[in-house]
Structures are given as structure tokens and as C-alpha cells.
Amino acid sequence: MSTVADELAALTPKPDTDPYNKGRIDLTPDGAEISNVTVDKPIHSDWTPVFALFNLDASVFEVVDDTVRMSTWQQSARAKDGDRDLVQLYSYSARFRRKPQGRLPDTEIEKRRKAVRSWKLPTRTRRTRPGTPVTAVVNLADIQGGKSEGGGVAATQQRLLDGLANVDQWLDRMARDHNITELIIANNGDPFEGCAGNYASQLFTVELNLRGQMNFVLDVWELYAKTLFPQFERAQFVSVLCNHTELGRFGGPKNQTSDSDSGGAFLAETLRRILSARPEFDHVQWSIPHDQMNVYTTTVGGVRLGFNHGHKIAGNDATGFTKWLDGQVRGDLDAHATQVWVTAHRHHFQAFDLGSCSVFQCPSLDGGSKWLRDMTGKYSRSGILAFLANPASPLGWSDMAFL
Template sequence: MSNQPGQIDDARVMELAAAGWSNAAIARELGCHEASVRRARKRLRLASAPALNAGTHAVGESETHRPDGSADYTVPSTVAWGYDDFCKFIRSKGQDPEQVTFSWGVTSTPGGGYFNKLNNVRPKAPQASSIDTDAILDRLRTWTPTPMESVAGEPVGLVVALADLQLGKGEGDGTPGTLRRLEQSLERVVEQIRSLQTRGVRIRSILLANMGDHTEGTHGSYASQPYSVDLNLRDQLQTALEVNLQWVKTLAPFTDNFEYAATICNHGTLSRAGGRENITDDADNATGLITDLIAKICKLHPDLQHVKVNSPRGEMITTTTIEGVTLAMAHGQKITGSEANWLAAQSQNLAHRRKFVPDMWLTAHKHHAQVTDFGPYTRIQATTVEPGSKYFEDLTGQYSRTGVTMFTVGQDLPGKWDNYYIA
């Protein structure tokens, strides 16, 4: 069957239509507009394309879209596709092949054709080079702290919780936005300390709590993580260390009783092998590494040698006592089922195994502020300054107020804590 110049190949249209191909699939195969295929079907008096409820794809054709924005495609053809063919297909879906990542391959079919498989098509992540880490670190190092003023009155302890920073997370305004919010929170923490002093609150001790997940990591937490980070792991660790040092050197001058304590976390696991758990042990954790480095640096700095560092190994619960109040800290990734039952069981375990009875629990992981009175102890859940999750917000409609959680503790305070504030 012959064709006029500019017409599509009628013989191929008849062949593919007989095989059950849709108009769209035939158009992609022949490199023409779908309307041309419809006209050819009419001219050749062929049966209409399969109805929607019978599937608009050719036999074996499939298209899968996931909530994280990635997609998979399988397209049958009589000729195996090459790289350029896959790029042409990506353009037909309204995307630029240069702006997405994807994998591709071809398998043969029993009928003598081919299945062209295009997998994990997703927009490219922001490049790590787009973040000026030197400028970020210079800004952190040049921030000038406010000196402390002495106050008379009953002494209390101040707890400041740095939680779930996930530096390197490229969603929203990414790492630069997180660092801006951290800087603002540090200024508000200092302002709140001054406000408490003005009201006659004597802060004798300070606990700076590293509640974990200060780095985003690069894989293993969720499917799209490798494609959304804006810092590589080395830069994440360096930036997290600088941030923690900035908070230590700003707050440590306020008191001679200063403690930096940390908790093991999930995003900080360092030896994942494609899963969520370390292939070594729980001590192989970014939080532990950062805390060990903080301890070494403080010993070398004349103005920071009074800093006490509480660095966990593989323990999921860190314990400390501040102004007579016993505080148990856990990132929270191990809490499953009823939190009340978990806290009760862990409190009993601490009492028997470590001879430590907690007056309070401090947790993180859930990225939003919450305070719950369980009777024998209060649990305070710390909020965060990270950029949030579009996927979670789209799924649930929920989002949380950003900031750094702080509060005072003391034996004579109601519930042994007071002055709760999100900076």
C-alpha cells in the first residue's frame, strides 16, 4: 500500500492497530501527531482505538507515577529503542531529558517485538555546588555572642534542644533556609535568656541538647532522598559541626555549668548498605562523631574547657541531671506503638539497669512541638527549623511551626520545669 508524501505509513498503522496499540502509542512509534493516526484509522476503515476502560495503551504498555514525583514507563515497539528514542519519549511527556535522571533498557517480546523500559524518571536534584559552603561557614564563625549578666535568685537550669536540622535536605529553601532560621533562633534564645534574667530568673546551668538528625544523610531514609540532597555527606557533617560549635561558643559563656549532650538518631547512621540500619553497630552515627569532635575542640579552646560533653556510643537513651532534675533524652525513632507504654517501659529499664529515675523525657524525631504530662514525668517533644516535607504536607495537610525548643528546669518548679518557649 503506497502513501503520498507527508503521509504516515498506512501499512504500519494497520499492523500496529491489529496488535491492539493505542493511537498515542502508534503516534509515538511513527513520530507523528495522534490526530494523524486517527485520520488514518478512519481512512483505512480500521476499528477504533481501545476504549478507556479497556486501556488506552498498547498491549504491554504501562505507565506508573509515584507520590515522590518519579515515574516508570514501558512502551512496546517493533524496533528496539536507543538512547535518543528514550529522550524523544521523555520530551513527549513534557519534560526535558537534560533536567531529569532516568535509567533505560530493552527486552524482547514473545511476538518478536520489544519492550522499551524507562525507569525512575525524576527531576534532577539541586547540585551540591550550588551551595556556597565557605560563605555559610564564614557567617557562622563571625557571629558575635552576647555576654551574660549576673542575676540573683533561686538557680534553675536551662535546656535548649537542637533537633532534626537535617542539614543537606534540599526541599523548600534547603540548607540555606535552615541556616537562616538557625541563626534567627540563636538570636531569640539569647534574647529569651536576657528576658528571663530581667524577670529575676537565675540560670545557673545550661544543657545544649543535640537531639539528633543534624544531617540529612544521602540514602536509606526514603526513596527520593538521593535525588533531593543539596550537600554531600562530607559537607553536611562539616556544616553540622560548625553549627553546633557556634551554639556552644555562644551559650557556654553564660554559665560555668554547661553541658553538651547528644542522642543517637536515624538520619545519622553512617554505614547503611541500602537499608535503614547500620551494617556495623549503632555507635556508627553522625551524632556521635559530631559530639566526639565537639569534646576534642572544647578541650583545646581556652574559653570552652569548662564544657562538659555527654557523648553516647550505641545507647539510644542519653541520661543527665541538671539542677537536680533527672532528664532522659531519646531521638525517638525507636518509639513504636503507644508512646506512653514505651516511655513507661524505658523508665522502668533505666531505673533497674542504670539506677536512673527520670523526672522528664526529651524527644525529637516527629518535627513538631508537643508537651505531655504522663504523671511521674513530663515528655517534651522538640520542634525543628528544617524546611519541611512537601510530600507529608500534601498527604496529611499537616505542617509544624519552626523553631528551637527551650525551657527551664528546677526542683522547686511546677512539674520540675517552666518557661517553655520556642525560639
């Protein structure tokens, strides 16, 4: 008489008696590798039975050509009635890559671009008022256009449109108490995502190809410039070099020529060419680096500003920045003379006072990082950092806002 335990034991496969449905799989961010997976039916093109052994979805993987190895043999196996029979077994080893996520179709891309180009605020020219001239500084950091995380391109576009409306409202509030005569729009780096090389799964997650990403950024920058620059007597566009827009070859993440080979710098120069042909932008000054990581400018009131992306700064928080700045001043007197530093790269807002200068680390405009949240639980809010470069303030700035 058999017991329930006996019946369960009979149904449970044992390594020494179950000759198939076993093997090994190694997962990586780029794909997977199966080793000695044994099944009782041949695999032709559908690898679903193999991935099902590991509770994985075969539809997200595709086999890498010429990596399939297989063998077959007959083996004695015990049937349910106790008799023994011969079964044909098949063993496979192969490498797989993750399939790219679907790129946005051309119709969707054109729809997005049309929405950006047609978005408008009421045309206005801001009037100056008595008082010390101050400069409004608007920082567009880590847009990473084309990234799929956080809602993808559609959500990034909406954040940028909402951000422009928020900036306009903030300028209205600031104009009640300050004589804003100048506006700086800063590209603080990583305006587009890139397609490969910055991290393992990048190629498989972006929604726009490189051409689409660069057009997206140019549309957004042009919208901000056309909306905001004509409102002020003086204007500046400041751009920095960064890591995600380095123009590497063969999909590599690093420049193969020099630091000047920057997609972000190219887009800044392209924007300058577009706007320089129009008289309403004759008053705009441009700070576009060649291969310099630090970019400096002086505001209408004489406040000295320094910008960089921050990917060359080792360490975090005030300690890391202080160590970096101490080294910079050995060969760059402008670094020490700077009153307000603006960086980005680390995707979250920080601010600290170092005595000789104040430092702002900008939040990002992208949709966040799933990897960072999975690894650490940390996350940050997207937004635009804005402040007034104010010579009347002891720190050289006032009225900082997270928009």
C-alpha cells in the same frame, strides 16, 4: 455531507486504527519504567517524544544502562486521503532513574560556612542573681542539614542563625526573674540529612554530600557553643543517637555494626575535641552515648532530665510514650526517675504531663516535609524548644518557649 461530529471523530485516534503514540509508563519515587511504547520515529538518545506522550518532563530522567529493549516493524496505515500506506513503527521498553538535583557548588558551600563562622553576638558573661539556681535547656532537633525542602541549606542556615538570636533574647528575659547558672545545649537527633536509604528519593534531593552535611552541622554547633557556653558558670552538651545519622554501608539506612556507629555521636565527640583545647570551655560537661538510646543528666538544681531522639518509640502522642515508658522502667530505673523527658523525631511540638514526669516533643529545624503535607495536609512550624529546668517548680520545669 459530513457533520462536525464526523470531522472530530475522524481526527480522534482510535486504539484499533492509530498504530503508534501509545504504551504504558509506571512512575516510582526512584524513576520510571516504560513498557511497549510505540512511536513512528526511532529513539537515539532523546527520550522527549516518549515522555511527552504522558505529559512528563524527560529532562528529569535518565535511562538505566542495559535496560532498553526495542523492536521495529512495518504496518499498513490509512492516510488522510483514504489511501493505505506502509509505516515503520518502533516499540521501546526501558527503565529510568530520576536525575539527582544539582548539588550546591563548592563556592556556595564555602560562602555558607563563612557566614556561619563570622556571625557573632556581643560577647558577654551573664551575672547571677539571688534565688534558686536554674538551668536553661536549648534543644536543637532535626536540623537535617543538607535537605533541599523548605528552602534548602540557605533557609536552614538562616533559621539557625535567627534561632540563636532568639535564644539569646529569651535568656535575657529569663535572667530578669531567675538565677540562671547553667546552660544545656542538646542535640536531639538528626542533625544532618544523610544521602540515601532513609526514604526513596533522598539521594536525588539533598543539596550537600555527606561530608558537606557534617561540616555544616559542626559549624553550627560550634557557633552555638562559642556564643552561649562562656556566658554561664556551668554548661553541658547533651547528644542522642538517631536514625538519619546511622553510618550504614552501601547507602543502607541501618547500622551494619552497632548502634554506636553514629555520625551524630562522632560530631559530638569532634566538637568536644575542638572545644576542650580552649580554657573558656573547661566548665563544659559532655553527655555523649556509646550505644544507649536514652541519655540522662542532672541539672545544677537537681532536676533529672532524660533525652532520646524518639525513633524507637512506637505510637504517637501521650499514649505511645506512656506505653514505651512503662516498658522502659522494667529494666531502666533511670527512666522512671526522670522528671522531664525531651524527645524529637516527629517534627512537631507536643507536651504532656504523665504525673511522674513531663514530656516535651521538640519541633524540627528543617524545612518541613512535602510528602507529609501532600499525604495528610498536616504541617508544622520550625523552631527551637527551650525551657528552664527549675527545681522550684512542682513539675521540675518552667518558662517553656518556642523560639
